[in-house]
Amino acid sequence: MDHPLPTATPDAPIFDPRAFRLTALETELTARAREFGARVLAPRAARWDREASFPVDNYRDMHAAGWLGICIPGMEGGLGADFRAYCLAAAEFGRFCGATALTWNMHVCSTLWTGLLTDDLEMDEAMRAAHQANRAIHYRRILADGAIYSQPFSEGGAAAAGAVAFGTTARRVEGGFLVNGKKIFASLSGHANQYGVLCTDVTDGTASRRNTLYLAVPADAPGVSVAGEWDPLGMRGTVSRNLLFQDVLVPESAALMPPGLYFQAAMRWPHMFLTLSPTYMGLAQAAFDFTVRYLRGEQPGTPPVKRRMYPTKQIAVAEMRVMLEQTKALWFQAISEAGPDPSKESMLRALAAQNTVMENANAIATKAVRTCGGQAMLKSLPLERIYRDSRCGSLMLPWTAELCVDRIGRDTLYERGETDQ
Ligand SMILES: Cc1cc2nc3c(=O)[nH]c(=O)nc-3n(C[C@H](O)[C@H](O)[C@H](O)COP(=O)(O)OP(=O)(O)OC[C@H]3O[C@@H](n4cnc5c(N)ncnc54)[C@H](O)[C@@H]3O)c2cc1C
Secondary structure, three states: OOOOOOOOHHHHOOOOOOOOOHHHHHHHHHHHHHHHHHHHHHHHHHHHHOOOOOOOOHHHHHHHOOOOHHOOHHHOOOOOOOOHHHHHHHHHHHHHHHHHHHHHHHHHHHHHHHHHHHHHHOOOOEEEEEEEEHHHHHHHHHHHHOEEEOOOOOOOOOOOOOOOOOEEEEEEOOOEEEEEEEEEEEOOOOOOOEEEEEEEEEEOOOOOHHEEEOOOOOOOOOOOEEEOOOOOOOHHHHEEEEEEEEEEEEHHEOOOOOHHHHHHHHHHHHHHHHHHHHHHHHHHHHHHHHHHHHHHOOOOOOOOOOOOOOHHHHHHHHHHHHHHHHHHHHHHHHHHHHOOOOOOOHHHHHHHHHHHHHHHHHHHHHHHHHHHHHHHHHHOOOHHHHOOOOOHHHHOOOOOOOHHHHHHHHHHHOOOOOOOO
C-alpha cells in the first residue's frame, strides 16, 4: 500500500515558523527574506559569480527594502532584529546568493555588534550614553544614505584567529586616530563606504589584544587604497581584495565601540563569531532543494526528465535530508542560545554548530553534484556555484572548521587552567 508523503516544497521556509516556534518578527522577516531572495537575488547571482563583481544592484535594492538596517534597533529606525532573527533571515538570503548573504553579514555585524551585543556589555553610564550618540551617526548613514559597512579583520597572521593583537595600528592624535596597516581578504573592498577595521591602539606603546579598537574608516579617506586581484574559487561576488591604510586620519566618532569593548565582546559574547554561518546554512538548503527539484524533473532550465524512481537517488536524498536536518537542529539550538556569558556547554555547542554548518554545507553540495549527475553541474545552473561557494565556509576565521575542532577537543578534555604538569 502506498503511503502518500507531503509533496516536496523546495521553496518552503528553511525553518518552518510553527515547527520551530518562531516569533512573529522572525516569521515576518524570514518570509520577506525568502521572497526578496527569490525575486531579486536569485536572478542576478550568476552574474556576480561569473564576473567576480560586487552585487551593487542588490545593495541598492536592499537599502530600499530596509535590509541594511535589519539589526538597527527599532527605536533607532531599523527593523530591530535580534541575533536569532537576523541569522534566520540571513540563511534565507544564503539560499539565493551566497556572496550577497556573506557580504551583507559583514555589513550587518557593524550594527549588531554596536547595537544589541554592546548593550549587553559592561560600561559606565557616561560611556554608554556616548556610545549610543556615536552609533546613531553610523545608523543614520546606513538608513538614510544606504551606507555600506564592511569588516576587514584578517591580516594573514594569527590575529584574526584571536591569538595575537592585530598588526594594523591606531595611534591617538589630536581629534581622532591615525591608522596604519594592511588587511587581506577584505570583502566589499572598493564598494563599502566604511571599512570597519579591527586594529590595536598602540598609543601607550604596547600591542595588546585588550587594546583592540573597532574603527569605521571612510573608504574615501586619504591614505586608504585597495590592492590585489580577486579571482577565487567561490564567493566571487564578495570582492575580498587587500586594503592598505597609510597614515589615515579618522575622527573620534569613527570608534564603533568604546575602547576595550571589542575585547570584552569577544570574551563575553562569543556567539558573535557564529554570524558567518547563516549564509552557509542557506547554501546547504539550496543544494538540497536543487537536488529534489532536479530529480523530480522540475528544475528550471533543465528538461522535465524525472530521475526520482531510482533507489540509489532515493537513498542519496534521504542521506542528504538526514544531514540537513541534523545541521538545522544543531544550528537552530546554537543561535537560540546566543547571549552574554554562555556556559562552557553552550560555547562548545556553538563551535560544534559552526563546524557542522560549514562542513555539511559543502558535503551536501558535493553529494548533490554526485547524485544529480553531469548535466546538473553546468554553469547555466546554480548547483555548480553553490558547490564552489559552500567550499569557502570552513575557511572563515576566527572559527574555521579546523579551529572549531581544535577548541572542542581541548576544552572538552581540559578545564580552564588545567595542565598535565
Ligand atoms: C570568501 C571569503 C571572504 C572573506 N571575507 C573576509 C572579510 O570580509 N574580512 C575578513 O577579515 N576576513 C575575510 N575572509 C578571510 C578569512 O577569514 C581568512 O582570514 C582567510 O580565509 C585567510 O586565511 P588564511 O589562509 O590566511 O589562514 P591562515 O591563518 O594561514 O590559516 C590557515 C588555516 O590554518 C588554521 N589555523 C589558523 N590559525 C591557527 C591556529 N592558531 N591554530 C591552529 N590552526 C590554525 C585554520 O584552520 C586556517 O584555515 C574571507 C575569506 C573568504 C574565503
